[in-house]
Amino acid sequence: xxxxxxxxxxxxxxxxxxxxxxxxxxxxxxxxxxxxxxxxxxxxxxxxxxxxxxxxxxxxxxxxxxxxxxxxxxxxxxxxxxxxxxxxxxxxxxxxxxxxxxxxxxxxxxxxxxxx
Numbered sequence: 001x002x003x004x005x006x007x008x009x010x011x012x013x014x015x016x017x018x019x020x021x022x023x024x025x026x027x028x029x030x031x032x033x034x035x036x037x038x039x040x041x042x043x044x045x046x047x048x049x050x051x052x053x054x055x056x057x058x059x060x061x062x063x064x065x066x067x068x069x070x071x072x073x074x075x076x077x078x079x080x081x082x083x084x085x086x087x088x089x090x091x092x093x094x095x096x097x098x099x100x101x102x103x104x105x106x107x108x109x110x111x112x113x114x115x116x
Contacts, residue, residue, distance in 0.1 A: 002064055020065045021091075025050045026058050030067065030088060031095045037071070037083035067091070 008019035021027055025047055032038060032046045044055060059082060062068040067088040073079040084091075 001066075002061060005065060020062075020067065023058050023061065024054055026062060027095060027098065029055070029058060029062065029082075030084065030091055031099060033068065033082060033084045033088065034092055034095065037081040039079065039081055043082065062088070 002019075005016060005019045008015035021030070028047055028050075029043060032043060038046070040055070040059075043059075044050070044052065047055065050058075059068060059070070063070050063082075066085055069083050069085050069088075071081045071083065073081070
């Protein structure tokens with residue numbers, strides 16, 4: 001477990017969730033992996049705004065925190081797949097709710113950036 005998560009455990013459960021999932025593209029990665037295992041390149045295509053370094057760092061953190069599993073296949077060229085662990089799967093309803101809220105928010109703001 002990463003140090004920021006251990007520190008958050010001393011504060012409150014909300015801080016633990018923010019420590020594990022609060023990061024550039026982490027929730028988007030969890031959402032993309034909810035459909036099944038993906039290779040790094042496919043994740044990059046699904047989240048094109050994220051650079052490779054950021055994706056690598058966030059996936060490693062999610063793996064270290066037990067949310068994502070990284071499977072390395074012994075073949076040439078190397079094949080690596082990422083998938084959600086059972087802990088990661090438990091985020092499905094939360095991510096779905098946040099996705100729905102985000103879509104509703106974007107719709108309510110409209111094109112002018114004002115609440116409709």
